[in-house]
Amino acid sequence: MPKIKREDEKKDALQRLDDSVKALQRRFDEMFESMGGLGLRMQSLWDGDSCCLEALGEVQETEKEYIVTLDLPMVNKEDIEIIVMDDHLSVQARMREEIHFERWGTVQRQIRFQNMAKKVPLPKDADSDNIRASFREGLLEIRIAKSKRRKQVPIE
Amino acid sequence: MVVQETLFEIVELVEQPKGKKHAVIALPDAGLVGTIAGMHLVQALNLRLVGYIDTDVMPPVAVIHNRKARPPIQLYANDEFLLIVSEIPLPAEAMRPVSTAILQYLQELEPKSITALGGSALPPALRTQIETPEVYAVATTETAYDRAHDKKIKFLDEGIVAGSYAIILLEAQRQKIPITYIMAQSFLNIPDPGAAAETIKTLSKLTDISIPTDALIEGAEEVRVRVRDLMNQTTTSMQASGKAQEFQIPAFYS
Numbered sequence: 001m002p003k004i005k006r007e008d009e010k011k012d013a014l015q016r017l018d019d020s021v022k023a024l025q026r027r028f029d030e031m032f033e034s035m036g037g038l039g040l041r042m043q044s045l046w047d048g049d050s051c052c053l054e055a056l057g058e059v060q061e062t063e064k065e066y067i068v069t070l071d072l073p074m075v076n077k078e079d080i081e082i083i084v085m086d087d088h089l090s091v092q093a094r095m096r097e098e099i100h101f102e103r104w105g106t107v108q109r110q111i112r113f114q115n116m117a118k119k120v121p122l123p124k125d126a127d128s129d130n131i132r133a134s135f136r137e138g139l140l141e142i143r144i145a146k147s148k149r150r151k152q153v154p155i156e
Numbered sequence: 157m158v159v160q161e162t163l164f165e166i167v168e169l170v171e172q173p174k175g176k177k178h179a180v181i182a183l184p185d186a187g188l189v190g191t192i193a194g195m196h197l198v199q200a201l202n203l204r205l206v207g208y209i210d211t212d213v214m215p216p217v218a219v220i221h222n223r224k225a226r227p228p229i230q231l232y233a234n235d236e237f238l239l240i241v242s243e244i245p246l247p248a249e250a251m252r253p254v255s256t257a258i259l260q261y262l263q264e265l266e267p268k269s270i271t272a273l274g275g276s277a278l279p280p281a282l283r284t285q286i287e288t289p290e291v292y293a294v295a296t297t298e299t300a301y302d303r304a305h306d307k308k309i310k311f312l313d314e315g316i317v318a319g320s321y322a323i324i325l326l327e328a329q330r331q332k333i334p335i336t337y338i339m340a341q342s343f344l345n346i347p348d349p350g351a352a353a354e355t356i357k358t359l360s361k362l363t364d365i366s367i368p369t370d371a372l373i374e375g376a377e378e379v380r381v382r383v384r385d386l387m388n389q390t391t392t393s394m395q396a397s398g399k400a401q402e403f404q405i406p407a408f409y410s
Contacts, residue, residue, distance in 0.1 A: 045388055056384055058280040058345050069280035071346045071384075073377035099381050113381075138377050139284055139346075 046113065051098075055091065055118040055140075066123060066144040072116055073138040074099070080140060084128050089120040089142065164211035164257035168231070172206060172265060177238045178363045179267035181258060181335075183320050184245040184390040187348030188383055189275030189340055191390075193355050194241040195379075196372045198232050203239055207231035209257050213250040219243045229254065236365055238267060245386070245393035251320040259327055269303060270328075270335045271362055273355040274321050275342030276312075289341035289351045291358045296325055300334035307361045312339065319394060336362060345391045347383045349376035 045054045057070040072080065072093045079094040093116045100112040122128060122144065130145035182194030197203060205221075209229040218225035228243040240261075246254055262270055276292065283289075292312040295301035304311065317325060321337055328335045338358045342351035353369040353376075360367040372379070 045384055053381070053384065056346050056387055058343060060279045060281050067281045069284060069343075069346065071380060073380040099378075136284070138380065141281065141284055 046111075050115065051113050052115040052117050053099075053113045055093070055116045057118060057120075064146055066126065066146070068120055068142040068144065070118055070120075070140040070142070071138065072135075072140050075116065075138060077135045080135060082131075082133055082140075082142065084131060085122075088122055089131070089144075091118045091120065091140065091142075093117070093140075164209060164213075164253055166207065166209050166257060166261045168207040170204070170206040170233070172231075172233060172238060174264075175266045175268065177233065177236060177265075177267050178365070179262055179265065179270045180237060180239045180359065181270070181272040181324065182239060182241045183272075183274070184242055184386060184393070185319055185321065186275030186277040186344050186394070187342030187346060187351050188387050188390060189342050189348055189351045189355060190273040191241065191386065192347060192349050192352035192372070192379060192383065193273045193359075194232075194239055195383075196352065196356060196369070197237065197239055197367070198241075200368055200371065201234050201237055203232035203234050203237060205230060206233045206238075209240070209254065209261070211250065211253055211257060213247075213253045215244070215247060215250075217244055236363075238265070243386075245390040246320050247393060251323050255320055255323040255327055259324065259331065259333055263331070263333055269363065270300075270333065271359055272321055272324060272335055272337040273352075273359065274337065274339045275344075275348060275351050276315075276339040277344035278341050280343055280346070283341060283343050283348075286341060289348075289354050291338055291340045291354050293358075294325060294337040294339070295335070296328040296337075297332055297334040300336045303334070303362060304336050307358075309338075309358060309361070338362075344394070345387065347380045347387045349373070349379045 045056075046052070055070045055072055057068060060067040060069070070091060074095045074097065075093040076096055079096070081092050083090045095114050095116065098112045098114045100110060120142070125147050127145040127147040131142060133140060133142045135141070180194070180197065182190035182197070184191045205226075208227045208231060210227040211229075214228065217228055219228045219230075230241055230243065232239040232241065240258055278286070291309065293304040293309045294312050294317065295304055301311075317337070317339075324335065325337055338355045340351035340354040342348040349372055353372050356367050356369050356372070
């Protein structure tokens with residue numbers, strides 16, 4: 001199972017990770033809103049400065065949990081880091097070899113990628129103490145349990 | 157041959173003989189199954205660019221290859237196959253005219269067979285558990301049905317097909333054009349070379365022509381990196397065309 005680290009254990013790493021992920025900040029927030037269509041809309045999926053690609057993904061909601069599936073091709077399990085933040089998960093992975101494109105799009109320069117990252121917002125009912133992950137054939141599956149906390153509202 | 161209508165133009169750079177080839181339609185769709193299969197066919201069968209389809213309703217996009225600008229819907233061929241592929245997702249408003257153009261062209265070409273390749277999206281946690289995706293067929297005529305039935309291919313008995321393939325199927329059925337649509341269980345928004353390989357194996361069965369898929373399976377992870385942007389754009393297009401409806405069971409399920 002890939003490492004799942006807690007926020008207080010990795011403050012520095014979080015800062016670095018957040019800086020990198022910020023450049024890739026996308027509309028993943030829409031993910032849970034558009035759950036019905038399982039659609040994850042994103043715009044630019046790469047950042048040449050940080051050599052980072054944004055991972056594609058899908059989300060599935062069941063009665064008990066959210067299942068996030070992220071596409072992390074060319075990545076080994078031990079090179080994935082999942083960090084639980086207050087309101088989101090940060091996933092960062094190092095690819096086992098660089099992918100380079102000689103003449104990338106309109107910038108027409110050589111560009112290399114060796115990292116993949118994704119920021120996954122946690123829904124309000126997510127139980128951040130109950131998150132599991134597994135990885136197989138380049139696909140990271142993160143299961144986020146739904147909180148069982150319930151509060152009954154009295155009728156006056 | 158140039159077929160011209162108000163909304164589209166089909167240009168053959170190399171004239172295609174009538175009745176000689178198996179036609180394959182590979183459009184961006186769930187898991188980019190058709191597109192990945194099409195890319196693989198070009199390499200595995202050494203297909204050459206022989207033409208393109210242009211239409212007013214596609215976005216103003218030209219694809220530049222070897223310094224030449226081409227419309228994104230292209231025709232590739234060898235002596236046995238004619239492949240119709242799109243390098244960009246079809247916007248919802250372009251699906252009908254493009255489908256009409258493809259069907260009109262194929263009707264004139266009278267190919268030996270027509271097969272469309274695509275994905276049938278599963279919830280991701282389910283797709284992850286499946287080693288070898290199942291393949292299902294939808295046939296537009298009795299001839300197309302027999303063709304798949306004779307090769308013992310399973311049919312989609314109940315379900316929903318959304319997007320450009322839905323238009324192609326309905327229109328082909330109306331015009332009695334025999335098309336066998338092959339759909340493999342796939343992801344929706346994650347490129348799925350494994351599903352693409354299964355559609356190719358089925359195409360191979362249908363045409364009795366051997367098409368190797370080893371390179372596609374071995375290079376699957378690299379393919380997934382390289383088609384990410386197209387997958388992302390296709391996700392947006394599929395949202396507009398209601399592709400997620402394929403998860404649903406039809407109301408009049410029998």
